[in-house]
Amino acid sequence: MRIVSTLRSGQSISVGGLWGSFGSHLAALLAREAKCLSLLITPTLEEAQEAVEDMSLFLPGEVTLFPPWESLPVGHTAARMGAGAQEPEALPNVHIYRERLSVLHWLGADKSKTSLKVIATPITALLQPVLAPQILAENTMELKVGSAMGMDRLVEWLLDRDFDFVDMVEYPGEFSRRGGILDVYLYSSERPLRIEFFGDRIESMREFDIESQRSQAPVEEARLTAVPRRRILSMEERGSVNLLTLLPKEAWIFLKETLQLEERANKFFARLPDSGGYFSFAAVLKQIRQFPHANFSVIPGELTRRAVRFNVVPLPPFGQGQKSWLEELDTLLSEQKRVIIFCNNEAEEMRLKELLKARPAGDGRRPSQARTGSARSIRLEIGRLNHGYRLLDVGVALVAHNEIFSRYRERRELRPYRHTRPIESFLDLGKGDFVVHIAHGIGKFLGLKQIEREGRRQEYLEIQYADRVKVLVPVNQMELVQKYVGGPKRPSLDKVGGKFWQRRKDKVKEAVRDLAAELIQLAALRQTQPGIVYGEDDDWQRKFEAEFPYEETEDQLKVMAEIKKDMHQPKPMDRLICGDVGYGKTELAVRAAFKAATSGKQTAVLVPTTILAEQHFRTFSERMADYPIMIEVLSRFKTRSEQHQVLERMP
Secondary structure, three states: OHHHHHHHOOOEEEEEOOOOOHHHHHHHHHHHHOOOOEEEEEOOHHHHHHHHHHHOOOOOOOEEEOOOOOOOOOOHHHHHHOOOOOOOOOOOOHHHHHHHHHHHHHHOOOHHHOOOOEEEEEHHHHHOOEOOHHHHHHOEEEEEOOOEOOHHHHHHHHHOOOOEEOOOOOOOOEEEEEOOEEEEEOOOOOOOEEEEEEOOEEEEEEEEOOOOOOEEEEOOEEEEEOOOOOOHHHHHHHHOEOHHHHOOOOOEEEEEOHHHHHHHHHHHHHOOOOOOOOOOHHHHHHHHOOOOEEEEOOOOOOOOOOEEEOOEEEOOOOOOOOOOHHHHHHHHHHHOOEEEEEEOOHHHHHHHHHHHHHOOOOOOOOHHHHHHOOOOEEEEEEOOOOOOEEEOOOOEEEEEHHHHOOOEOOOOOOOOOOOOOOOOHHHHOOOOOEEEEOOOEEEEEEEEEEEEEOOEEEEEEEEEOHHHOEEEEEHHHHHHEEEOOOOOOOOOOOOOOOOHHHHHHHHHHHHHHHHHHHHHHHHHHHHHOOOOOOOOOOHHHHHHHHOOOEOOOHHHHHHHHHHHHHHOOOOOOOOOOOOOOOOOHHHHHHHHHHHHHOOOOOOOOOOOOHHHHHHHHHHHHHHOOOOOOOOOOOOOOOOHHHHHHHHHHOO
């Protein structure tokens, strides 16, 4: 390939006609041929994130993201204001901090021991400084099994770098100590490390599972990089280097739409009150010219010795005309030898397979039958494809599942769920809030307090009770404290060691026992009543779910399968679904209601407020607008005659 030979010779080349995700796929294929690391530069962070997903189709586990600081925390510019400037405490985004540090850690490591092939980054990340190699070296410690290393020395090193001393390691930036065992969870590592000491010598090192806390793969050598999170921004400014400075000289660089890169860089500087300490776009471009590089663009330029043009075109939009998505798919297949559809998970793949089997093709046969007997075919694959395209020269079209059904993706930073950690309700507390301690009763929350004992720092919840008595509760025992939710009336503080709180608890226990007895009686009665057995999903159900405009989360798919399992049972459903606002609980109710409606049954949705009733009415109506399903709302916004008419229409 001319692109490979040009880059291997250390020159530059222009590549045009890169529609859809083809540019990212080409970058991944070129990175396979490179003998060193490759860097893909995109105009925006979202494009870089999509490029990582697209390239992972060809290089699973060998692509990573280097994000920019989205916004500079308060106090970042204080380092430029002189030694007398008062810098307030500020912590950069932990996810960005971790991703950036992981890449820098890798760039300073032995490349032969890692499989990283490509780094994707937006242009703004190259305009910002990074930690200089010298600063990284000062904050890196090499460990080896059998080498001399005192545990106290390593503990002091971690404390100097803002690591938290905890009872049990669960999150990056924490370490714990039990006898001769030290657990460390670095920001630059995917898994925590368990180091076992024998005196002042390292006996063994193992990675361990954060959920079970069990040791896993043994490690002979470890390279610990730990940079103080509070000081990383000022430390980056001192280094006066960017990511390009740290790349190996043989690295290949791919630039996506150079004009857009410059435009984004100009917008970045336009928002800055002071551009000191940053790299100009011209300076970055000058650095890039020192590497073998390829300029990627959608619009093909003139064909020259240093330019290549691919015969790639975008997919026709689905769902824009009168044709159904399946008719549009058949039209696409008639123009291509093969259509490959990428689904994000097995649930999407299974649902699409059923839809393809059930719907008749243009010649009266099912699509699968029509295609089996010809040289043309549709193939389903599991993998992330953000934007489809057509390779005209080879007659292949790559299609994303979300493009067929016009679905959108919402990117969320999900905090990983830990089975070993209780609910962190104290995070919602403010100074002066009333709380309830299981042993002491109602008190007033005064804030978090750090106390150091025997060289160990630990946080406590400070709670004030009657007679100004204060109780300190360790954060690792926060399950003992809950926020007071007894109503707007100001409660009186309980007395520590008093009997009033115990009497009140006894009354509540008695009331709970009565309620439990009623619930048991009700549950027993429900078990004796026959439930409605709903059938398996039909074509309408599969099509309705495929029309959901957003991608389901794994939890949504899992819970929906459990709901349907309940609906298939000959007993009344009894299920509670919990989740944060905006994470798809309503869609689960919509799908269950649709399944009931298409089976000839009714659904009632009870909500706590009138506003919610109107919101859910609109949501249900919009989702089921294309189906012959009647939806009504009963609330105080309806007149008595309107309410009466709704009730009359109920069979």
